Amino acid sequence: MSQARIIDGKAFAQNLRDRLALQVADLRSTGAKGGQDLVPGLAVVLVGENPASQVYVRSKGQATVAAGMRSFEHKLPDTTDQATLVALVEKLNRDPAVNGILVQLPLPAQIDPAVVIATIDPAKDVDGFHVENAGRLALGLPGMVPCTPLGCMMLLRDVLGDDLRGKRALVLGRSTIVGRPMASLLLAADCTVTIAHSRTQDLPEECRRADILVAAVGRPEMVRGDWIKPGATVIDVGINRVPHADPAAAAEGRTRLVGDVHFAEAMTVAGAITPVPGGVGPMTIACLLLNTLTATCRQNGVPLPGSVPEADTAAP
């Protein structure tokens, strides 16, 4: 039986981070402005003590420093009110050392994420969540592109080459942070794009038509082997924690990570597939650094370094 190629997102992300570190070093020496070195700065704001969020924020901070950028971490208590968070974001908007701002989601219930995101200066919105950036992407205009879809496009181009024209792409999920921007990027690459969701009729049949299948619904192992077109490229965005496969281990409360795709089944049908973990997740963080470098260059009127991919289009 044939076996899919496993797309090594971890290695791809590390390679991208290494290239970004070289560009950051270059920018330091050549991009000096007004006698000041140009060092990209990323501010990450965490409200509350969600353990998963704490882990992500720590690894983002480490990756930022490893790339030679400045990391500013702001940790606020769970009880923080919206006005306080908005005031912090406004301060970061004005801070010239801060080129990128990320407010970790989810936020506590007393804070409306839409209000906070709307406060972020679109030029510093390295998540690409601001309405202005979402609108730009939808219209095919340059802007900041959300990190996860951007990383997915890079992996797709690595597998399939730069020319994705005419390929049938199915995006499973319509979230504002993955599904919708992913569909926009695929459309910009001239794919024939379908967005499927919880109300889609005959979902398995829709999936089976796709040359490119991007699963981003947050349902563990929902996509089965017989939903996949033989030879298709499968990008699994899901990160779901489920009880450990071994009942004894599960009884001790141990868990494992699975994607939205049944990996073992998909392996026998797909042409290539991203694993979970080690697929899309590491690309999200690498693309956050890429967006921070892109934002820094644009804010300072410095051209993007040649070997850094043009984030807007996710071209190689």
Ligand SMILES: Nc1nc(=O)c2c([nH]1)NC[C@@H]1CN(c3ccc(C(=O)N[C@@H](CCC(=O)O)C(=O)O)cc3)C=[N+]21
């Ligand atoms: N404003 C905001 N921006 C985000 O980009 C954002 C956010 N909020 N909130 C939470 C989600 C989640 N997210 C991940 C980043 C990296 C991995 C990652 O590197 N995962 C590894 C390890 C997974 C593990 O072991 O837990 C992997 O898939 O191999 C996963 C998930 C960013 N998010």
